[in-house]
Amino acid sequence: MDTIITPEDLQHRLDDLRNSQMSIGLVPTMGYLHDGHLSLIRKAKSENDAVVTTIFVNPLQFSATEDLDTYPKDIESDTFLAKEAGTDFLFTPSHKEMFCDDVLTAVSVQEISSVLEGASRPTHFSGVATIVAKLFNIVGVCSAYFGEKDWQQIQVIKRMVKDLSYRVEIEGCPIVREEDGLAMSSRNVYLTEEQRKEAANIPESLLKAHQEIRAGERQSTIVKRIITERLDRSSAIEIDYVELVNGESLKITDQIDEQTRVLVAVKIGSARLIDNMNALKGLDR
Ligand code: AMP
Numbered sequence: 001m002d003t004i005i006t007p008e009d010l011q012h013r014l015d016d017l018r019n020s021q022m023s024i025g026l027v028p029t030m031g032y033l034h035d036g037h038l039s040l041i042r043k044a045k046s047e048n049d050a051v052v053t054t055i056f057v058n059p060l061q062f063s064a065t066e067d068l069d070t071y072p073k074d075i076e077s078d079t080f081l082a083k084e085a086g087t088d089f090l091f092t093p094s095h096k097e098m099f100c101d102d103v104l105t106a107v108s109v110q111e112i113s114s115v116l117e118g119a120s121r122p123t124h125f126s127g128v129a130t131i132v133a134k135l136f137n138i139v140g141v142c143s144a145y146f147g148e149k150d151w152q153q154i155q156v157i158k159r160m161v162k163d164l165s166y167r168v169e170i171e172g173c174p175i176v177r178e179e180d181g182l183a184m185s186s187r188n189v190y191l192t193e194e195q196r197k198e199a200a201n202i203p204e205s206l207l208k209a210h211q212e213i214r215a216g217e218r219q220s221t222i223v224k225r226i227i228t229e230r231l232d233r234s235s236a237i238e239i240d241y242v243e244l245v246n247g248e249s250l251k252i253t254d255q256i257d258e259q260t261r262v263l264v265a266v267k268i269g270s271a272r273l274i275d276n277m278n279a280l281k282g283l284d285r
Contacts, residue, residue, distance in 0.1 A: 001083040003090045006097050007138045013089060014052070014139060022049035024142040026168075027087075028135055031055040032072040032186035036176040038085040040145040043173055045086030052139055053087040056098060060106075061127030067270070072189050098134070107133045109156045109163070112250045116263055117152050117274070120240055125156045132157055136166050143169040147176075148284070149183050151261060151276045155250060174284035175275070177203065181283065183275045190271040198236040199268055202275050203283060205230035209262060210282035218256045220244040223279070231266060240265040240272070244279060256280070 004010045014024055025044030029037050037053075044051045055078055062068040075092065082090050106126050112118075113125035136144070146154045154172050161168055175183050181203030182188065182196075191199055205227040212226055227242045245252055247261035260279035265272065277283050 025051045026139050026142045026144040027053045030057045033078045033081045034184045036184040039176050041085035044145045050088040052089045053082045054091040058131040141167045145171045148172050149175045187271050195268045198234045201234045238267040
């Protein structure tokens with residue numbers, strides 16, 4: 001595995017590979033790698049000749065009140081894990097290498113960026129779309145792997161690719177979970193032991209909802225209430241939203257069908273945690 005820090009160096013290396021007809025898999029991350037990230041790298045490796053994993057804590061997607069300065073980091077462990085999982089090029093630019101100057105350009109995907117996560121974090125998806133657009137321009141033709149844990153993020157990126165004609169295939173990958181069902185996240189380290197136990201209520205609320213849906217329930221309001229009531233049992237959990245939406249348009253649905261996605265966001269202590277599932281299929285396990 002080669003570690004590369006400048007966009008120009010990565011561009012040249014990947015141009016050489018493409019000239020030899022090699023396919024490229026891209027896995028963008030903010031580091032502090034866990035099994036969720038590694039599942040993307042492994043999938044990219046199994047479907048491509050070479051894998052680029054990027055580690056960049058993107059300041060554009062954090063608001064002034066968010067955790068940019070305290071976002072967890074461990075580059076030594078990340079380097080080891082990324083290599084073990086099959087990364088060929090680890091791209092770890094510093095802020096200076098990514099942006100020599102202030103950033104004056106922004107990519108913004110309208111409508112689907114302003115609901116759900118976007119309602120609480122108005123500038124978040126423009127920050128995500130801008131950095132992902134930049135990575136796609138640096139890496140070029142490739143398949144890019146994203147986790148379904150960030151369901152809305154995938155929809156925003158898919159739409160950007162379609163609207164701006166990027167020559168990138170977007171591959172969504174299932175959510176990897178801890179033993180008790182909590183979706184793995186770099187932000188889980190913010191939880192105290194007690195809060196970590198309470199966080200298991202998130203997947204449990206989705207499981208409970210899925211049981212009802214399996215038993216025939218199709219009304220979104222009822223399923224939403226089941227989840228909310230389950231989460232409200234924990235005083236540590238502050239609900240941001242529980243919504244049932246069409247998985248692509250992200251528009252709220254009254255009646256559950258194959259396209260319905262159930263999305264949840266909560267705060268526990270200083271951590272903001274999200275989870276989601278297909279309403280009919282249930283949790284990825
Ligand atoms: P992050 O480092 O949090 O920006 O995440 C980088 C990529 O890993 C994104 O595509 C995430 O959706 C994905 N990811 C994060 N957590 C998980 C997880 N538990 N399961 C699957 N993919 C994940």
